[in-house]
Amino acid sequence: MNLIFLGPPGAGKGTVAAELKKTSGLDHLSTGDMLREEMKNETELGKIAKEYIEGGKLVPDDLIIDMVKNRLENAEAGIMFDGFPRTVAQAEALDKIAQIDAVINLTTTIDVIIERIGGRRICRNCGKVYNVSWYHKDTCEDCGGELYTRADDTEETIRTRYDEYLKKTAPLIDYYRVKGIVHDIDANGDIQTKVDAISDIIKG
Ligand code: AMP
Numbered sequence: 001m002n003l004i005f006l007g008p009p010g011a012g013k014g015t016v017a018a019e020l021k022k023t024s025g026l027d028h029l030s031t032g033d034m035l036r037e038e039m040k041n042e043t044e045l046g047k048i049a050k051e052y053i054e055g056g057k058l059v060p061d062d063l064i065i066d067m068v069k070n071r072l073e074n075a076e077a078g079i080m081f082d083g084f085p086r087t088v089a090q091a092e093a094l095d096k097i098a099q100i101d102a103v104i105n106l107t108t109t110i111d112v113i114i115e116r117i118g119g120r121r122i123c124r125n126c127g128k129v130y131n132v133s134w135y136h137k138d139t140c141e142d143c144g145g146e147l148y149t150r151a152d153d154t155e156e157t158i159r160t161r162y163d164e165y166l167k168k169t170a171p172l173i174d175y176y177r178v179k180g181i182v183h184d185i186d187a188n189g190d191i192q193t194k195v196d197a198i199s200d201i202i203k204g
Helices: 013-024 031-040 044-054 061-072 088-097 110-118 155-169 171-177 191-203
Strands: 003-006 027-030 079-082 102-107 120-123 129-131 182-186
Touching: 003 013, 003 171, 013 027, 013 079, 013 102, 013 129, 013 191, 027 031, 027 061, 031 044, 031 061, 031 079, 044 061, 061 088, 088 171, 102 171, 102 191, 110 120, 110 155, 155 171, 171 182, 182 191
Parallel strands: 003 079, 003 102, 027 079, 102 182
Antiparallel strands: 120 129
């Protein structure tokens, strides 16, 4: 079983995938996390990606597709793709290397996105995602790591990212809809409701 999470930035793709990883046996592949790791390690890819990411723009397709292909070489379990594909070219490349069984389309609005991303804090150590609206400490409750705000989580960059989503990623909803594999899920519901609904889809 391979599944894709679609939805604008801040829809909660990563949070839902991290939760489902605990119970589904599926692996979680986040191209955003992979790129942030490359940036942290100051690799060639990381240096190139940094400018795009901090400007809210998508990283060029060929770089992303190569990175995902490398990652999939060692894949054993089914995969939850989070943040990939983000363009039709990426979707076509993915079609050649993996069968996609379901697409979870998380739906929300720009106002909710700005509120969510604006308050997002991430653990520097384990990557757990928090929001200042419900978590008021500076350190991670799981590992004690320091919480930080992503450099691309400013309101200006969020709007650019949302425009990129509308222009380049939203067309993928129809790309997969015609294949009959899209499931729309309200991203504004509580996390457990979303996890339960997606677990049912995974179980078939
Ligand atoms: P995310 O963590 O998924 O919100 O991704 C953060 C940023 O990484 C995006 O705004 C893009 O600049 C870049 N990025 C992540 N995944 C992709 C992708 N599949 N294609 C192009 N750029 C990506």
